[in-house]
Amino acid sequence: MKKRVSTLILLSILALVSCKKEEKKVVEKKQESVKVFEPNWESIKKHYKDPAWFNNKKFGIFIHWGAYSVPAFGSEWYPRNMYMDSAQFTAQLKHQKDGPSKEFLHHQKNFGDQKKFGYKDFIPMFKAEKFNAEEWIDLFKKAGAKYVVPVADHHDGFAMYKSNTTRWNSVNMGPKRDVLGELMKAGRAKGMIMGASSHYAFNWSFYNKKDKFDTTDPAYADLYSPKGKNLREPVSAEFKEMWWKRTKDLIDNYQPDILWFDFMLDTPDFREYRPKLAAYYYNKGIEWGKEVVLQDKNFYEEAFPAGTVIYDLERGKLPGIRKLPWQTDTSIGTNSWSYVTNWKSKTTNSLIDDLIDIVSKNGNLLLNVGPKSDGTIPDDQKDILLEMGAWLDMNGDAIYDTKYWRTFGEGPTEVKKGHHSEGKNKAFTGQDIRFTQKDGKVYAILMAWPKNGKVLIKSITNDDKVKSVKMLGTDAKIKWSQNNNGLEVVMPKKKPCDYAFVLELSL
CATH class of the missing domain: 3.20.20.80 (Glycosidases)
Structure with a gap:
């Protein structure tokens, strides 16, 4: 009996030692793995990949x-x-x-x-x-x-x-x-x-x-x-x-x-x-x-x-597509990042347009809020955030998980380049369109409602075999035709939302 107990104790000790060795190997391996990047640009360029x-x-x-x-x-x-x-x-x-x-x-x-x-x-x-x-x-x-x-x-x-x-x-x-x-x-x-x-x-x-x-x-x-x-x-x-x-x-x-x-x-x-x-x-x-x-x-x-x-x-954007990911950081406030008593908010429409324009060029939008010192977020900032959220609930398929298309967009309104350039930009019009793509679909996003109730999308050529067109947020049947000039779309009688309008094109 004593011999069996001694043997069991010995086996337990050996098992514990073995476990400790294995744990040490795991720790050492982990320590080695976290030294992938060396503090020089050659090493970082070699190993880094944008998430x-x-x-x-x-x-x-x-x-x-x-x-x-x-x-x-x-x-x-x-x-x-x-x-x-x-x-x-x-x-x-x-x-x-x-x-x-x-x-x-x-x-x-x-x-x-x-x-x-x-x-x-x-x-x-x-x-x-x-x-x-x-x-x-x-x-x-x-x-x-x-x-x-x-x-x-x-x-x-x-x-x-x-x-x-x-x-x-x-x-x-x-x-x-x-x-x-x-x-x-x-x-x-x-x-x-x-x-x-x-x-x-x-x-x-x-x-x-x-x-x-x-x-x-x-x-x-x-x-x-x-x-x-x-x-x-x-x-x-x-x-x-x-x-x-x-x-x-x-x-x-x-x-x-x-x-x-x-x-x-x-x-x-x-x-x-x-x-x-x-x-x-x-x-x-x-x-x-x-x-x-x-x-x-x-x-x-x-x-x-x-x-x-x-x-x-x-507070700036890019005029075209950047194939590497990028981001704009800007504030809801035109005159401050932190809360001030004379805070001036941008419009929901302009912020949604910024988001769309940035995403069409392979970017992200980081939008700033400025809470009061007591920890409350002012109602005007809250309202804008909730209005943006309502738009994204309806039109998020054209934003999240999308990629840039062969062109970011078309239309007369140019976007200025560089830091602190947003104040130089003009409002988008009904002729300004931005594109994204996902899962075999192209999203043509109209930055404003066309004045005559129809839009011609020139970037969609005869080589693009359009199968169907629908507008996100409405079940209304969309009339459309394709010719040498592009894709002509007749807008539904009723707007599905208050801001930009998304046409989903199946090609």
Whole structure:
């Protein structure tokens, strides 16, 4: 009996040792696998492939929300502009005359001297008492969005998450809640793809440093940055290392599916960190077992070589098809990304037209909302999101999971190219048409209702054997004919919706 027990014990020990060895092999193999990407462009170009899932989702929500929502004046750059007291700085502001900025004057009138009441003093006022992550996610789902990208930290230096690298974060101060974490949890529970954006690199030179402001007080250098008073002081090695630790903290603890970066990362100051970031994040994606998306503007130089990240355009579009996936980020607000009391919303029609135009050119739309400081999303923004969602419920077949066609569209209205070009674009007409395709069908999307009740689609030639034509959202029989000039379609008597109109062509 003793011999049998001893044998069983020995066998158990051997089995345990064997299991431990196997576990060690698995861990070692996993560790090897996450080192696919090396921190150089040759390695990244060799191994990187744009995730197909991103190109299929088409529509996401951006969220600019932070302590800058408390003054609710100017824009999310209030923290910078409230210290702009002279022409030296205001010259950097568009449409701003020499002298103090409007934010500087507003601050002194409403909050007092910037030495006694600085930006830091807004943080205790940022309480987010009505913030409900699940309600936000429900709204975004109703809007038809497939992914959400909250701002994790803006130029102001305040982290909207539980940071392990700065005391200036939403768990320690202000709301005393992990805003990003709550949104991540609520979004993922409801099938949303969740990302995060980092604007922190520009924190280095975001604030004007003068002795008459609190920005030079060393007690707050970890919020206002350790930069000195010299406007041209290059980014220090210590700050860049802090940026890197902060970025890794965000990646490691929240595992964002999408990681979006603002313009400062594109500058020469951060050149050595860009391949380091891409390799680290892509390897983490492999470790997590998912394809992740890194987004950048390539604002000042080709910071990230083509085909190594998803290209992003701020408040601008492309005039034609880009075969590599890309994205436009823009705001519902024409005058701000964060909530301001004089917020001006775009029209639902213009935003739906933007979405269609972008998708026809192989892009995605990341549309920003600006909640109030208490955590409520204003009704005018809600209404627009719900109207977009209703349109997508009816016409989403022409948007989601589609590919670009042989031409993006036709019509007289041209689209301007580049960052911050949206203000130069004209409204689309009934002669403007955009195309997408999926599952053997081509979708011809009319950007407005044709004036004479019929439309000629010139891009559909005699070589395209049209079998049937229907309009999404209606059972009305569509009259059509095909000739040498194209496909002529007679519109139904009643519009199926209030905005763009989709013809589904079976070829």
